[in-house]
Amino acid sequence: MSLQRASRRGTWVKMTRRDGLRKAVAPDHLRFSEASTGRVNVYSTVDGLFVASRSVVDRLNRVDPGITLACLNDHVPVRNGDMVATFKIIPLAVSGEKLDRACEVLRATSAFEVKPFAGRSVSLIATQLPSLKPAVTDKTARVLSRRLIVSGSQLVREARVAHRAEPVAEALRDASRQPDVAPKMIILFGASAVIDAEDVIPEAIRQAGGEVVQVGMPVDPGNLLVLGRIGNIPVIGAPGCARSPKENGFDWVLDRILVGEEPSALEISGMGVGGLLMEIQARPSLREPEPRLAPADNVLTVVLAAGKARRMGKRGPHKLLAEFDGVPLVRRSVMTAIGSRSSSVVVVTGHRKNDIEAALSGLNAMTVHNPDYASGIASSLSTGFSVEQARDADGILVMLADMPGVSSGDLDRLIAAFRRSNGQSIIRAVSRGKRGNPVIMPKSLFDEVMRLEGDVGARHIIETSGVPVVDIDIGDSAHLDVDTPEAVIAAGGILKG
Template sequence: MRLIKTEEAAGHVLCHDITQIIKGVTKDAVFRKGHIVREEDIPVLLSVGKENLYVWEKQEGILHENEAAQILCRMCRGDNMHPTEVKEGKIELIADCDGVLKIDVEKMNAVNCLGEMMIASRHGNFPVKKGDKIAGTRIIPLVIEEEKMSRAEALTQGEPIFQIVTYQKKRSGVITTGSEVYKHRIVDNFTPVIEDKLKEYGVEMEDYAICDDKPEMITDAIHKMLDKGMDMIICTGGMSVDPDDRTPLAIKNVAEDIVTYGAPVLPGAMFMLAYYDGDIPIMGLPGCVMYAKRTIFDLVLPRVLCNEKLKAEDLYRLGQGGLCLSCPTCTFPNCGFGKGA
């Protein structure tokens, strides 16, 4: 940096904050470190007693924080998001639509490990809404080596660290099981819960069936919904290990790919996920989904609606953070539930 006369400072970059003190009114930085001085700023600078200024000198191979911030943003920004204006080396990313945030965590960690730059975000694999802040990025020093930014870019291999994947309008069928419901001994209180969950993501229940506990009846109902073109089938109830609970057997009779029967999540340990014909999800929901506010269904449904084909490993990773604390005031998804290692 070098010292110059304030009258000659237009176009130069400040190396430190300039504080303005007006008794009883303000004591704050009138210009921040990194500010590019304009002609109209000069009278203000003189009024706060700055006859001379320390400014940054452009050097070969050295980037100003705002220049580097644009590069960092470019590395992070994927589909369906936009950046805020750059300020003091900082840019935030804002969601342009509803969807699920996907993060390449390995790349984000690798960039953060370089030092002098940072990326902070909300958790991936969770829903975001249009207008949500999803990440903040910043260059730490006033200037940074261009070569270091090039190394950071190379770590991303040309692919953005963040993406927002939009929901798909899947044709959904719901099969409620249980002799007590089938024989009208009790009212079906499960299906309305599922309908409400689907509506959170703009999805309507297009087909509905009630079945006894006989696995062949449930199997037949699943086949009929597939024949009608359902893109997703949800079976409720009959998911425990009791001899009378035969929904898992019915799902196994239909689906070629059984991803899991059981998951390290409470509520929702007896959850089942399978796929028919490669990409049509069939889910078996345990009874807790009916009465608990948030369960494994809330963790899985958004990702399924984004056409993500989940693997067993995706569910096994939910163990850390897989315990819902049933807080008196639920703040999900802005809590620890489902945020695994």
């Protein structure tokens, strides 16, 4: 049995020039390094998707412990120049017989390859509901455009339609008929999450003459994805988490389509192992006898009282100074927060700062001014989440100052639910299943809230972060706010200020 020295360049020249190895590793899109110390690295020469066969790689590595191949995970996106695999002969010498057997394994079946991205002309269809602000859809389009850049794809058109199957189907038919330079793809973002295979988006695909391949996937975040096709045009119903640039199941399906694959229901159903993508907030230490989570005792309440109250009229009274039971609404709301089990209370002021602060005189609450209040609610959220007390908080309860029906008991129920989740969940007030306010955001999302811009609240973070959401029904109080003079009077208030 002949022996070949691994450190000799000739050994690796022989390996890399064998037809079997060349065939196995699809060299059209790969570059081999020069052999050195028994190692040859393999690099991608294109932007694309690295695809590996675990069974082939395992067979190679079982020929002899001294002959090894390590590579990236299957279906990982790579850029031009990224290292994707490395061959290594560990000892100083290996037998020629073993080397031949290793080459036979690679000659029989492809071990790995890089499939290059191919640009597509992408149509975006976004459905609309009154609860979804246009700014959210605007941001969705920007995030999608950035996602497509690396593949050379372009967002060529956008349509916004009502959240009903018929108008969505018509938009799908229209996008399918449009002339495009590159192969088409259609991406749908629903204003409401897909519940089942009969929901708006899958039904619209069928009405447009297409077929639904899969509803749902075992990747989290990304569970609520819909995959279909109209003729040879792939259609993705994106889950809400795809509004965020963070990796999610949408990326796994999108990347496969962009390299020419056609993901099947069987393939998607096999994505569960490795499909948990969300960050785990509490990891057990090997030195601890058992995993422990913090008790989440520190919940800061941030009361938002900075808005201009435009719907009260240009020179009308300020809604937060309207009196309920003889008490200004803003003072009443802050007293409600103080009376709860919150660790501390911070009030964000803006419009008519001096009047608001005067109404809060003597209360055990800190006020912080948002000079940029006119830009929208995002700046007020950022101001509240930036205070020193937020550094030690396990969660922040966001309360709107114009909700007279919310009680200290309501807040305590939200806080209790947050503590039961060990500070790992979003807690949201609802009424009969309809989302409302207040909301508790866990510490893991503070940075995302502080990055919000414009007149955009935290709703899209709640829907796309992948963090569990626990809904607590507090009755009609979850929806009762007073944005107009008529609403103030109807709620039992007296206009003042």
